[in-house]
Amino acid sequence: MDLSAINPVQLIAFLMVAATPVLLAAIGELVVEKSGVLNLGVEGMMITGAIAGFAATVETGSPTIGFIAAAVAGALLSCLFVVLTQFALANQVASGLALTLFGLGLSALLGQSYVGVKPPATAKIDIPVLTDLPVIGPILFNHDLMVYFGIALVAATWAVLKYSRAGLVLRAVGESHDAAHALGYKVVRIRILAILFGGACAGLGGAYISLIRVPQWTEGMTAGIGWIALALVVFASWKPWRALLGAYLFGGVTVVQLNLQAAGVAIPVEYLAMSPYLITIVVLVILSADKSSAPAALGRAFHASR
């Protein structure tokens, strides 16, 4: 065992990379839940995004097109959820599960010919002077663009939800769809847009795993990260900045756990691999006492009766 091989600067840099997929998916789901919809299909949309982004990148050679394809694929899959919950008024829990089961199958089907293929690398930013700074350079100025995109998305979501009219309407729909409907807002339309946004974000998160984090394609490679994103929304009490904090916490646990595996600590690999899931449970337990910030209409179907 050699713990001195673990470099703290590298650890923090890796942590940001490990946190990005779960952060992207969680921010999308946060917006969906703010509109009063509970979409448990995050895992399914992520894995579909993962293969769509991977395939598009391998075929075109451009990670940018890959990420766009992943967002589109995630949003397309979430359309199925829209049909089920917004038009057929199906149970949201069951519909979300359906989305996940379907997405896992679909991605395995699409991904058959991509097993073992290596995707083109995604470029990291390189700002002369800044990237070469000791400590700060590798942590802040030497990542791929998606890491910054994730943080920017958190800031944008926070600003829109808090200060814009659109954010206010979205929150109103999530708190009381009947009141919002009575005020003349198109409840279903607003929720559809939120669900599509959530799907696109989950797709991006998935593609980040298959293109940058791993990078290769294997069946079921998201391994529960979509579910952790759902837990993260609860952890964050539906607040964007706390989602960022939670994602980095999760990323930290993952990276430390992987480093301990590599350093050959006397704990068996399997028990270390369990730790992110166990810690998610522990955090959920600690934070679930306070449910006051949950959107009041979360998970309830809306049907305008006359």
Place this chain on the structure above:
Amino acid sequence: MIGLERRPQPSRAWSMATPLVAVLATMLAGGLLFAALGKDPVEAIRTIFWEPLFGEFSFYYRPQLVVKGAPLVLIAIGLSLGFKAGIWNIGAEGQYIVGALTGAAVGLAFYPLESVFVFPLMVLAGAFGGWAWAMIPAILKTRFGTNEILVSLMLVYVAEQLLASMSLGLLKNPEGYGFPGSRNLQHYDSAHNAELIAGSGMHWGAAAALIAVIFAYVLMNRHMTGFHIRLTGEAPRAARFAGVSPTRLVLFCLGMSGALAGLAGLFEVSGPAGVVSIDFNVGYGFTAIIVAFLGRLHPVGILLAGALMALTYIGGDIAQSNLGLPSAAIQVFQGMLLFFLLAFDVLTNFRIRLGAGEVA
């Protein structure tokens, strides 16, 4: 414009018909999918639904139907109790694994002692393992209000790691030349969950599944607990006024589904699978969710749905070897089934009105 109008009462006719309509729609959409993969859609659908039952080798496939259907029904019956009350245990896969581990561990602990008591003890241990694993989300929910969906699901991943650890470590066959995996319980008579009637596929798991169906039917229709479950699902406020304890209901529903999933795992590991190995679990715990919904959360419906789902598994295997249909295509096919079911379910509670304008 097409509008929806809520029915004064849910339609019984549509409630019965939606699973059939959903199966037909899935066959159509599945046919399109198979055609898109370059396979003859009619031949593929025929292979999946006809070949296992009446084809040339049906004498081999029919028992397989029981073997595959038994765990699905057993797990789905347990899940349906909770789903009816709005208690969502989606970690049955984890409870299935842990039940198999604890059951197999008891069996292996007695090796090579031959006794009639070994198998019953394993059954108890299997049920206990699943129950205990399900008690984690149950107690966290009742004690701290933690979301049982997320906790039960996280525990699936924990259980998978536990399974890996056990098959590489504690339960590894000491005479296995270092290969991962436990002793084969099929070669240990006292612990072997053998076929009750040779060649029928009927093992103790299938018997337990049938008992569970009857038990669930009696519970839901003739027993106070069943009434409380239904009441909580349909009118939670009324249930609270009627004095139904949500805590006890959560503990009962999660515990029951956990124990049944654990049993399914034990019967699988001591019978068809034989060994505790890393790839022991094949997703029965998740497919059982589809089975529970397809069976309308009704015990008899679940029995039929389990048989149908087993058919798609076996038919899918045949289509894979005969037509080269990828195994993932069957997974998509099963996922579609749940989609169509949920989509058509709207007709149970709503009437479609043509010509109705936007709501004012």
